[in-house]
Amino acid sequence: MDTKTTEKTATAKNDEAAERATAETAETTPETGTAPADARTEAADAPDAKLDAENAETAEDGDLDDLEDLEADADADAGRAATGIGAGAAAVVSAALAAVALTGTWTGKVVSERETLIGQIKTSNGGSPAQQISEIYGDAWHSTALVNGVFALLALIVGVLVLTLPRRAPWVRSVAVAGAVLGGLGLLLSAGTYFDLFLSLPSTGS
DSSP states (O other), X not given: OXXXXXXXXXXXXXXXXXXXXXXXXXXXXXXXXXXXXXHXXXXXXXXXXXXXXXXXXXXXXXXXXHHHHHHHHHHHHHHHHHHHXXXXXXXXXXXXXXXXXXXXXXXXXHHHHHHHHHHHHHTTXXXXXXXXXXXXXXXXXXXXXXXXXXXXXHHHHHHHHHHHSSSOOHHHHHHHHHHHHHHHHHHHHHHHHHTTSSSOOOOOOO
16 A cells, blocks of 8 residues: 555656646747747748748739830831821822922912913003013013922922932832922922023014
8 A cells, every 4th residue: 555655656746746847938939039940930921921922023023014115116106107107298299299389270370360360461452562572471480480389399398308318118118209300300490480590581583
């Protein structure tokens, strides 16, 4: 009986010592700064989560940069298209003005007929043959040459402006060159006609 009692007492003392050791370990754990296993796992995962967040932000910034580049390229393409359309239209206008300057215009015809009518009115009460020629025919020719010269000058200016524009298509350059050359030729012919360099007014022989 004494031996059993002694063993029970020793077992009880060992259990109490183990419980005290467990309690002391639990109490000293916060003091020594040792974190629980879950806390250590979360702390270990924190840098990876931060790195993933930074990578996500970098990827998002890259996507935004790509989108901005695409928008800039689209705007540039639209600007080039608008410039190309404007240059093409101006080149066609230059060629048309040059053709009109060489063949004559309705405006020039109206101005010529008006000058002829004015000359007839001025010489209706009499006048020398030279005066009649100058008033009825000379002024009409000069007015027509002046109108055609204005159209030729416009054709020349528009053609030269188109040639100075950047990013021209080959056909736009060709049409602009044709308009400028024909405009210059029409301007020379109009100036020669206006100043009677090619054909002079008929003389009366007196």
